[in-house]
Amino acid sequence: MYRKFVNLCVAAFVLVKVLGCSGISTLADKGIKKNLYSKNFLALIETAKSHYQNGSFDKALSVLKGMKDQDLLPSERSMRRNLQGVILFSKGDYERAVYNFELALVTSRLDGYLDAQIYLNLASTYFKMGLYEKGFSSVKMVRHETFNKRELKNYQNLHYKLAKEVGDEKEALFSLTNFLDEKNTVRDLTSNPHFEYLKKIFFNLSRTERVRFLERFAGEKNFSVGYLAYLQVEKLFYQGNLDEAKDLTTWLNRKFGESTELVELVQSFTNKINNNDGEIDPYSVGIILPLSGSKAIFGSRALEGIDSGFRDFLKRNENSEKPLKIFVEDSKASGVVGSFRVEKLAKKNKVSVIIGGLFSDEAEKEYLAAKKRGIFFISLSQVYLPKEQKDHLLLEIPGSVESQVNKLFAEDMIKKFGSNVAIIYPESTRGKAYINEFWRRSQLKGVNVNGIASFQKGLSDYRDPVMNLLGLKFKRERQEELEMLSEIHSLERNTSARRIQTLKPQIDFDWVFVPALPREALQIVPAFNYYDAFRLNIIGGPSWRSHSLAKEASDIGKLFFIGEDVQPVAHDFSQRFLDRYRRKPKLVEMRSYDAFKILEALLNSNFSNRNQLESLIREKAFLSGLTGNWSLREGVWFKDMVTLRLKKGKVERVPVLENQGEAAPLSAYNKEPLRGLN
Known part of the structure; x- marks a missing residue:
């Protein structure tokens, strides 16, 4: 019981308000110290606490002020003053709160736990007031050995934040390390x-x-x-x-x-x-593509894009004394075969760079094999591995999942579309990569994820996940509203054949990210209109640069997508390609050509072993290509992506947002629990 009263001082509001911790916990009773607190005193404290928890701050203060110091034991005086400080803090009267906490410390030494809580409360108040030096001095006086797990986390968090504010990096390092001690995976930690x-x-x-x-x-x-x-x-x-x-x-x-x-x-x-000191030929390059089987046509097209890049390279380097050697291998549309081809190219041909991964299922296995051998892998498709398993030896030409989600949460995007977001993702390896990175980046940026829903691949009806996201699937939670609206609709004499949506959708997000393929998006997006969720900002991925989606965009709503910034120079490439191959290049050819341009940038540098190659790549920090630019950040290559819009059958770039104010939010911002997880 004693511990309940003392803990109120921190858990009930100080750390809740100052550090953003949520919830109020009642701690285990460690037993009353009879020589420190009387039964009558604890009964009065219980009354004051009850008033406080009910929001009756003045009544609580009245009870506490009714106790006279001369009638109280030393620790009782401290507990009374501490609780008064807590209540005054809740009222925003920080100076008087500090005064009460300091008075409480005069007689608190007999009770180590109470003493620690008072110092923590005092430090929290100084933090709120912006008096970081005083707060840091106070938090260093906290004897935290008596704290339970939750109290200890609050203390470590406050200690770290105050140390950071005063510039004491060593103290910040120690307290932050302790604060993060429950993170047991690379993903959770990073x-x-x-x-x-x-x-x-x-x-x-x-x-x-x-x-x-x-x-x-x-x-x-x-x-x-x-x-x-x-x-x-x-x-x-x-x-x-x-x-x-x-x-x-x-x-x-x-x-x-x-x-x-x-x-x-x-x-x-x-x-x-x-x-690291394995043999390497700086001018030996490996190409791994599906050149047989059902996907051979795509492999041949990619090879033409690479061939076009090679021809341009030869023109620019006619007098070079270091001939480029290219070794082409057939992956047979299999990631396993592709990984064996990587081993062969590494051991036999000593390649420094490999271009491959035309399809994502091949890309993952080929990259992991290349990474093991210290080979720079340029992937023609996205690699759906967790960010923690990627490194500087992987560059994804289409723009990685990390690149796309990074753009989604860029400052200009948040200003335009809002900071309350939702996502509908496929239940697949690809979908898992998106939702994990979406959640990770949202936490880093402080963006509110208010809705999550998933869908199975190959469905013919995608309305269920949309119902889930809009709060329409589980009607029992809204039964009273449903019954009232159903009665209203039953009284209306409406002869229209239009479906009546009984419940109004709950839209507590400003925009929704839908990393679906075009054929899936064509069924998912109209479902929002079907359930009366009109004029939503819906954002997709690079695959939405699609004729079929662009054609339907004007009928199904506002469609945006994160895509590649294809430079005007792409026109010159298209013309040269047309002259050589008597047909216009498509995305496969353009990305393959781009991969060769990236390769060429590395070949202009000197290195003689794999260690030097890795150091060279890490020092590059920036690479430029036909479809965009890449920068090395957080240990991986991020592609600069742009926001595009599908409108009237065409793709257009969304204007720069520099001088625009924040857009009016589309959502009602109702603070309901996260939906879509059941």
């Missing part, structure tokens, strides 16, 4: 909004300080510490400190051997370290 700062302040330490830090926290089996150590291995490797890198991988295996994910990362990098 999707946390604080991770980039954690990485930054870790690498701001000297090398000696980094070693001390890793040793200090390694015994706690904190996953974030293990992952930071892995990033240090990478850094040492690319700096050429191979012996140190090997020593650290040994340490990682010993300290974090229980983490399967970290062990796999370390093993993969150990293989890279052992193979």
Whole structure:
């Protein structure tokens, strides 16, 4: 019971309001310290607490002020003053709250738990007031050993934020590391909004300080510490400190051997370290395409795009003394076969770069094989692996899932379309890649995901996921509204054959992302109008650059999509291609040609082993092609994507948003639970 009262001071509102923690928890009763608190006092505190929880702040204060200090024991005075400070904080009277917390500290030392809570409340109030130095001094006085798990997280979060504000990076690193100790996977850790700062302040330490830090926290089996150590291995490797890198991988295996994910990362990098000095021919290039079977026609078209790039390269390098050698392999439309072709090209031909992955199912396996061998892989399709499994050795010509979602949550997009979003995604490997990155990026950007729904591939009717997203599928939750509206409609004499939508759709999002293929989108998008959700902003992916979708766009609503910025120079390429092959190039040929242009940019640099090739790629940081530009960020290649609109059968670019104010939201912003997960 005692602990309930004291915990009110933090859990009930201070950390709720200051740090954004949600919910009020009642802690376990650790037993009353009879020599510190009387029964009558605890009864009055219970009354004050009840008034406070009911929102009757003045009544609560009246009860507390009715107690006289001369009638109270030392710890009772502290508890009374602490609770008064909490209530005053709730009323926005921060200065008087601080005054009460400071008075509470005068007699709180007998009760270590109460003393810690008062210091935490005081630090929280200073944080709210912007007095970060005072807040940091207060939070350092907190004896957190008595805190339960939730209280400890609140303390670590506040300690980190105050340390960051005052510029004490070491304290921020220690508290943030502790705060993130429940993150047990790379995805959970790297999707946390604080991770980039954690990485930054870790690498701001000297090398000696980094070693001390890793040793200090390694015994706690904190996953974030293990992952930071892995990033240090990478850094040492690319700096050429191979012996140190090997020593650290040994340490990682010993300290974090229980983490399967970290062990796999370390093993993969150990293989890279052992193979880094493998033979390489800078001017040997591998091409892996489906040249037989049902997909051979697409492989042949891609090969023509590459051939066109090769011809242009020869024209520009007629006097070159270093002839380019190209080795073409048939994947037979199989990812497994494609991965074996990678091994062959690496061992026999010593290739430095491979162009392949015409289809996503092939691309994944070919890339993983190339990554293992330290080969730069230029994929002609998207690779639907988690971001954590990608690195600088992969460049996706169409623009990766990460590139598209990054554009979705760019500042100009949020200003134009709003910050309340929803998604309908396919139940497939592709869909999983989209929803994972969509959720990760939304958390990093602080965007509200108010609706999630999925659909199975190959359906003939896609209305169910749309009903789910619009709050129409589970009618029991809205039964009263349904019965009332049904009665109204039954009284109306309407002879129209139009379907009557009884329940009004709940639209609490400003726009919805639909990473569906064109044939799926043609059925999903009209379903919104079917359920009276008109004039929604619906955004798709690059595949929406489709004649069939463009043709129907004017009838089914506002359709936008994230696509490639095809430069005007593409016209020159099209004309040359037409002259050579007597037909106009399509997207396959254009992307294949683009892949060769990226390849050419690397061939103009000097490297003699795979380690140097990797360092070269990491230092490039920027690559330019026919269909856009790529920049190396967060350890992967992001393509610069643009927002396009389908209108009157054509594709047009959405104007730049620099001087526009925020668009009026389409949603009602009703704060209901996330729908679509059942």
